[in-house]
Amino acid sequence: MKLFVKNMVCHRCILAVEQIFKSMQYTPIAIKLGEVELQEQVKPADLEQISQKLEAIGFELLNDKERQGVSQIKSLLVELLQGEQLVLEMPLSTYLSTKLNREYLYLTQLFSQLESTTIEQYFIQLKIEKVKELLLYDELSLKEISFRLNYSSVAHLSTQFKKITGMTPTAFKQLSLPHRKKLDQL
Incomplete structure (x- = not known):
């Protein structure tokens, strides 16, 4: 049986979700971002409890296709x-x-x-949040970030960054309180 879980965006999310299913005596065959495949069928009586446990840690069990x-x-x-x-x-x-x-x-x-x-606009927002993350880590140059995220040039990255955030990557990096969104909040 496959179930879909909203807001799973990292390896720790997968581990947390896996723990919930195991605690309810279900055997996960595979857990990927946003998807849990179980060996057995979930009992209708357990669905509400699973949903509540997932919501308690910031996830949502998705019901409709x-x-x-x-x-x-x-x-x-x-x-x-x-x-x-x-x-x-x-x-x-x-x-x-x-x-x-x-x-x-x-x-x-x-x-x-x-x-x-659109999917494209959503993906651009994700990429900009990744740029912010990499800028905050301060380990890569803007040119390296541009290459890593498959931008055609630093100028393209900078233009897109400014269009989305209202500031240049350099100005963002100089902020004392960075304004980043978690990927699961997009």
Whole structure:
């Protein structure tokens, strides 16, 4: 049985969700960002308790297929950004269509309808939050960040960063209180 969980964005999230299912005597076969596959069927009486336990730690059990689809899209985009370097050997639309086995037109319409933004705009927001994170770590130059996140140039990254945040990457880095959003809050 597959269940979909909103807001799973990191390895610690996976461990926390796994612990909840194990505590309820369910055996996870596979847990990926946003998705839990169980060996057994979940008893209807347990669904509410699982949902409450997930909500207590900041997650949400998704019930309808459309919300599950949006959650899968978001999880795939977050996974892309978690690698050492963002490398896509195909357009984002083809990547998502292939991974989810759906036409991109369907995915983009569904996403836009439920999230009030496009997949592309959402991905840009994720990338900008990743740029902020990397700027705060202060380990990479802007050129290295640009390369790592597959921007065509530092100028392109800077333009997009300023359009989204209202400030340049350098100005952001100089802030005493950085304004970052957690990926699960996007």
